[in-house]
Amino acid sequence: MRSLSARDYSFNLLLAVIIGIIGGYGAVGFRYAISGVQHLAYGIAEPGFSFILDLPWYLRLAIPVVGGLIVGPIVTFMASEAKGHGVPEVMASVATSGGIIRGRVAAAKVVASAVTIGSGGSAGSEGPIVQIGSAVASKLGQFLRVSPRRMKTFVGCGAAAGIAATFNAPVAGMLFAVEIILGDFGVAQLSPIIVSSVTATAISRAYLGSAPAFAVPAYELASPVELLYYVVLGVAAALVAVAFARSLTASESFFERLRVPDWLKPAIGGLVIGILGVVGMSHVFGVGYEFIEEALSGHLALSLLVFLILAKIIATSATLGSGGSGGILAPSLFIGAMTGGVVWYAASAISPDIVTSSYGAYALVGMAAVVASATRAPLQAILILFELTGGYEVILPLMLSSIIAVIVGHQLMEDSIYTVKLRAKGILLRRGTEINVLRGMRVQEVMSPEVFTVPHNMRLRPFLDLVAEIPVHSSIFVIDEEEQLIGNISYQEIRRVLSDIQALEPLLVVTDVANLDTRSVAPHDTLDVAMRMFEARNHEELPVIDPTCPGKVIGSLHRADVDEAYQNEIQRQDLLGSIETSNESLRQGRTVPFAPGYLMTELEVPSHYIGQDLRSLDLRNREKIEVMMIRRHNANEPHRPVSLMPSADLILEQGDRILISGPEEVIERLARS
Numbered sequence: 111m112r113s114l115s116a117r118d119y120s121f122n123l124l125l126a127v128i129i130g131i132i133g134g135y136g137a138v139g140f141r142y143a144i145s146g147v148q149h150l151a152y153g154i155a156e157p158g159f160s161f162i163l164d165l166p167w168y169l170r171l172a173i174p175v176v177g178g179l180i181v182g183p184i185v186t187f188m189a190s191e192a193k194g195h196g197v198p199e200v201m202a203s204v205a206t207s208g209g210i211i212r213g214r215v216a217a218a219k220v221v222a223s224a225v226t227i228g229s230g231g232s233a234g235s236e237g238p239i240v241q242i243g244s245a246v247a248s249k250l251g252q253f254l255r256v257s258p259r260r261m262k263t264f265v266g267c268g269a270a271a272g273i274a275a276t277f278n279a280p281v282a283g284m285l286f287a288v289e290i291i292l293g294d295f296g297v298a299q300l301s302p303i304i305v306s307s308v309t310a311t312a313i314s315r316a317y318l319g320s321a322p323a324f325a326v327p328a329y330e331l332a333s334p335v336e337l338l339y340y341v342v343l344g345v346a347a348a349l350v351a352v353a354f355a356r357s358l359t360a361s362e363s364f365f366e367r368l369r370v371p372d373w374l375k376p377a378i379g380g381l382v383i384g385i386l387g388v389v390g391m392s393h394v395f396g397v398g399y400e401f402i403e404e405a406l407s408g409h410l411a412l413s414l415l416v417f418l419i420l421a422k423i424i425a426t427s428a429t430l431g432s433g434g435s436g437g438i439l440a441p442s443l444f445i446g447a448m449t450g451g452v453v454w455y456a457a458s459a460i461s462p463d464i465v466t467s468s469y470g471a472y473a474l475v476g477m478a479a480v481v482a483s484a485t486r487a488p489l490q491a492i493l494i495l496f497e498l499t500g501g502y503e504v505i506l507p508l509m510l511s512s513i514i515a516v517i518v519g520h521q522l523m524e525d526s527i528y529t530v531k532l533r534a535k536g537i538l539l540r541r542g543t544e545i546n547v548l549r550g551m552r553v554q555e556v557m558s559p560e561v562f563t564v565p566h567n568m569r570l571r572p573f574l575d576l577v578a579e580i581p582v583h584s585s586i587f588v589i590d591e592e593e594q595l596i597g598n599i600s601y602q603e604i605r606r607v608l609s610d611i612q613a614l615e616p617l618l619v620v621t622d623v624a625n626l627d628t629r630s631v632a633p634h635d636t637l638d639v640a641m642r643m644f645e646a647r648n649h650e651e652l653p654v655i656d657p658t659c660p661g662k663v664i665g666s667l668h669r670a671d672v673d674e675a676y677q678n679e680i681q682r683q684d685l686l687g688s689i690e691t692s693n694e695s696l697r698q699g700r701t702v703p704f705a706p707g708y709l710m711t712e713l714e715v716p717s718h719y720i721g722q723d724l725r726s727l728d729l730r731n732r733e734k735i736e737v738m739m740i741r742r743h744n745a746n747e748p749h750r751p752v753s754l755m756p757s758a759d760l761i762l763e764q765g766d767r768i769l770i771s772g773p774e775e776v777i778e779r780l781a782r783s
Contacts (some may be wrong), residue, residue: 159230275311343472347480358431361430548637564576
């Protein structure tokens with residue numbers, strides 16, 4: 111199978127079917143797991159928590175707390191990735207580690223999420239299934255030692271299978287994977303993802319039925335003027351979605367700062383849920399689909415709708431922010447349905463003659479709009495609602511409100527509810543993989559010490575003669591008497607004066623033709639900063655200035671060199687990702703041959719390397735070995751070391767483990783030392 115995976119594209123489709131089967135059965139099994147936990151906790155196993163009010167107040171208070179006490183140790187000591195809604199962790203693995211996800215995450219997520227939701231925690235089931243499916247797909251890829259690019263596709267297959275099976279929505283599952291997880295609509299990625307999505311949906315329908323999750327409310331557009339209210343609904347949905355995202359982020363920050371053992375924090379979130387249950391708000395327990403149904407039927411009063419928006423935001427923020435495990439799509443659907451109902455009440459009071467008689471259609475559109483604004487994935491949101499309901503009647507206002515919600519939401523908050531958590535960790539997905547690669551590289555790694563400068567008062571003819579003799583530079587930098595940068599001359603400026611050189615030669619000096627609005631970079635700037643300058647000015651070469659003496663040019667940076675460095679780094683990360691998928695033996699201290707006479711191994715850093723940086727060690731030239739990765743102890747998560755990319759200034763520390771490759775005799779000597 112490993113041999114086939116390396117050479118046969120059709121193997122991708124075969125593995126996609128396997129992932130789809132796992133995702134489908136995983137979604138079915140997870141739903142049964144939630145019901146099982148609910149039966150153990152409350153003695154009742156039925157959809158929803160409407161029975162809560164029939165229980166004594168102390169049980170309503172205590173059971174969510176006990177659930178938190180069970181979840182806390184699981185996410186703290188077994189797999190920290192299992193806490194929260196899980197999707198950002200999958201996105202981070204795709205963006206930064208080639209799709210590598212620890213196998214234990216799936217097991218931890220199943221138990222933690224089932225206990226969280228089954229005991230009454232306010233969360234959805236789709237996030238756990240996405241993370242579980244992605245983790246299983248990643249582990250399968252690691253076992254088969256597939257390339258990082260293929261690994262990312264398989265992780266997308268797992269995510270698509272999870273969404274498709276959870277919502278009975280194969281197209282929405284596919285779009286969720288490519289729009290949110292991968293951000294790549296390439297055909298090579300799309301085909302396996304579609305196969306996984308369809309396979310998972312078929313299995314889910316076989317066990318759970320093929321009926322739409324929600325009934326489509328009666329809808330008829332009485333007047334085109336009513337579309338204005340759907341525009342208002344889009345704006346309202348954006349406001350609510352941003353409030354939800356900010357509340358969740360604030361809750362996560364609060365619990366991170368809270369001086370309480372991490373394993374105890376989910377119990378505090380459970381206490382918030384229990385208090386809401388004591389005061390009669392059973393609506394916010396669990397996934398909440400039964401109350402979405404009531405909103406779609408138009409059976410909830412205005413005051414209750416407003417209160418449920420606030421209560422669900424608080425409940426979900428407390429559940430997930432404290433370390434509970436579950437998804438955010440179902441809470442977003444819940445909040446959106448209530449928001450739609452509130453807008454209908456306002457619209458019907460203003461224009462009773464042109465607004466539909468029931469707010470079900472507004473609730474349905476509000477569901478899509480809040481999801482679209484929160485996730486910044488309008489296509490996925492529209493199609494989830496379309497497939498959840500199986501109805502086409504409300505598609506026009508659905509699309510209108512969703513697009514408005516995304517536009518307004520982006521103006522109010524740059525990040526989505528998924529990426530805001532990643533930005534806090536320094537992972538930016540706005541421009542895909544490129545920005546994360548370039549942010550990890552410095553100008554000093556790529557810059558050239560060769561730079562061509564001319565004095566500002568040089569005459570035009572001597573300047574042109576000099577340009578003809580020097581090596582090709584896309585820019586010539588102009589300096590003043592104190593050798594401070596004042597401008598640059600590109601070949602575009604030179605071409606402008608060549609046609610009139612005879613007339614202009616006696617009159618002009620280089621300053622007259624130079625571009626005095628010059629951008630520069632410093633050696634410590636990241637290549638992401640440099641690339642933005644290249645794009646903004648359409649330059650091919652930038653001056654590099656001395657940070658201790660601003661204005662003094664010490665080198666140049668060529669766009670072609672940045673592009674080459676980027677491609678080399680991508681290839682390097684692909685290689686490291688391939689190594690990561692098959693280095694269990696390396697972690698045990700063994701050596702692995704990868705070419706005749708060459709070995710690869712991971713070993714503890716030799717004592718005589720400690721305290722030195724990689725530049726001074728110069729292992730490539732002295733020992734003919736390549737340092738490919740450094741693993742360093744993580745004080746916050748001792749069971750999960752930090753993987754560091756080698757850089758010239760990185761100082762090796764006691765306890766570091768280095769992944770190296772080189773000649774067999776050198777590797778064996780270092781392994782014995």
